[in-house]
Amino acid sequence: MLDRLNQAMDHIERNLAGDIDVRELARVAATTEYHFRRMFSALAGMPLSEYVRRRRLTVAAAEVLARERTLLDVAVRYGYGSGEAFARAFRAVHGVGPAEARGAGAVLRSQQRLSFHLVIEGSGSMRYRLVEKDAFNLVGRKARVPLVHEGMNPAIVEFMRGLDPAEVRRIEELSDQEPHGLVNVSDDLADSRAEGTELDYYHGVVTGAAVPDGLDALPVEAGTWAVFAHSGPFPETLQYLWRDVFTQWFPSNPYRSRPGPEIVSTRLSDDGAYADAELWIPVERTAAE
Numbered sequence: 001m002l003d004r005l006n007q008a009m010d011h012i013e014r015n016l017a018g019d020i021d022v023r024e025l026a027r028v029a030a031t032t033e034y035h036f037r038r039m040f041s042a043l044a045g046m047p048l049s050e051y052v053r054r055r056r057l058t059v060a061a062a063e064v065l066a067r068e069r070t071l072l073d074v075a076v077r078y079g080y081g082s083g084e085a086f087a088r089a090f091r092a093v094h095g096v097g098p099a100e101a102r103g104a105g106a107v108l109r110s111q112q113r114l115s116f117h118l119v120i121e122g123s124g125s126m127r128y129r130l131v132e133k134d135a136f137n138l139v140g141r142k143a144r145v146p147l148v149h150e151g152m153n154p155a156i157v158e159f160m161r162g163l164d165p166a167e168v169r170r171i172e173e174l175s176d177q178e179p180h181g182l183v184n185v186s187d188d189l190a191d192s193r194a195e196g197t198e199l200d201y202y203h204g205v206v207t208g209a210a211v212p213d214g215l216d217a218l219p220v221e222a223g224t225w226a227v228f229a230h231s232g233p234f235p236e237t238l239q240y241l242w243r244d245v246f247t248q249w250f251p252s253n254p255y256r257s258r259p260g261p262e263i264v265s266t267r268l269s270d271d272g273a274y275a276d277a278e279l280w281i282p283v284e285r286t287a288a289e
Contacts, residue, residue, distance in 0.1 A: 002251070004029040005043075005116045008036070013113065016056050017077050022048065031286070035256040042246030044114055047190075054111030057093040061108050064090075064098045071098050127229045128249065131178065131280075135222045138185050138261060140171045140204015142216035146196050147189065152235060156201055163203065171215065175205035179227075179265035179278055187218060187261035206263070220261060226283045234275035238264060241279050255283040 008025045025048075026036040040048045060078045063069055069077070075086030087097045094101065094108045101108060141163060145155035172182050185202035202218060211217040228249070230241045242262075250256065260282030267276045 002116045004031075005039075009114055009116075012052060012055065016052075016059050019079075020052055031256055032258075034259055035250075038257055039246060039250060042243060043116065051111070051114065053089070054093055055113065057090055058109075058111045060086075060090070061094060061098075061101060061110075064101050067102065074098070129227050130283075131225045131227055133178075133222060133225055134208075136177065136206050136208055136220050137211055138183075138187075138202055138204055138218040138220060138263075139174055139207055139209075139211050139215050140182075140185075140202050141167075142200055142202050142218075144198050145201045146198055159201065160203065168203075170212075171204055174207045174209055174212075176207050176209060179206060179263060179280060181205070181265065184264045184266065185218070185261045186264075202261075218261060223258065223260065224283055224285070225280045226255060228279045228281070229277070230279075231276045232274070234266070234268060234273060237275055238266070238277050238279070241277065245279065245281060254286045256286050258282045258284045 008028045011025060011028050012020055022033050022037065026033040029036050031039070037048055040051070044051055056078050060074055063074045063077070064071065071086070072083045075081075075083050078086070080086035080089065087099075090096075090098045090101070093111075096106055096108070100106055141159075143155070143159040145153060145159065148154075168182070175181055182203065182205060185200075185204065187200045187202065189199040190197035200218075202216065204216070226245075226249075228241055228245055230237055232240075246257075262282075263280035265278040265280070268274070
């Protein structure tokens with residue numbers, strides 16, 4: 001897997017001054033576009049699109065300083081339709097515009113080329129199980145919220161405060177299968193998983209029952225789910241569990257993520273500071289080599 005990811009990085013480098021097709025990167029990495037984007041974001045700590053942008057502007061900066069091409073020629077070479085668009089992007093990365101960069105003493109920023117290497121980690125173990133589930137419905141209340149990587153999500157906190165307790169109890173009674181009880185669900189996330197991008201957040205239950213009028217529902221297709229259990233401080237334990245699944249479990253197991261909601265079942269301590277959590281991720285087995 002690491003060799004193929006590094007081959008994909010080589011492909012990016014060869015095409016910085018051209019088109020970079022994510023489908024081709026996924027093919028080189030022998031996975032799906034969906035899983036490649038998510039895996040890259042988890043391993044690199046930034047969205048794929050952001051990495052490509054930074055690398056392009058790092059290489060473009062060298063050409064700006066070389067003065068062998070006009071600024072407009074450099075802009076067009078790296079995919080910008082105008083000098084103004086290039087200048088805005090250049091400034092966003094380097095802190096100065098391309099014309100200023102040619103001045104004496106200008107300080108620029110470099111996005112180093114990424115490569116992936118084996119580090120001796122993983123001496124611990126992750127608890128997981130695989131569950132085959134028939135099609136079901138997620139039923140409850142939904143809100144569109146921004147993604148927050150660490151700490152409490154203010155938009156979710158505000159959404160939860162606005163829920164009617166009586167309605168929440170009525171929703172909980174619809175639960176008739178795993179994961180039992182009230183769950184928190186993330187769906188329709190951006191492929192980049194960049195902080196601040198939006199997602200659909202559900203507070204509801206997993207059920208095979210008919211959807212009552214007035215509630216939000218998300219139909220979910222049958223498939224395989226990887227279920228991870230962990231306990232620790234809340235909400236960090238959930239955020240670190242998701243990170244570890246994508247940076248440790250997926251590279252170590254013959255599975256990849258597939259489109260679908262991510263479901264969290266949480267039991268909080270009385271003071272809300274500690275959680276026993278289960279994270280349900282839709283997965284599919286990768287083809288044998």
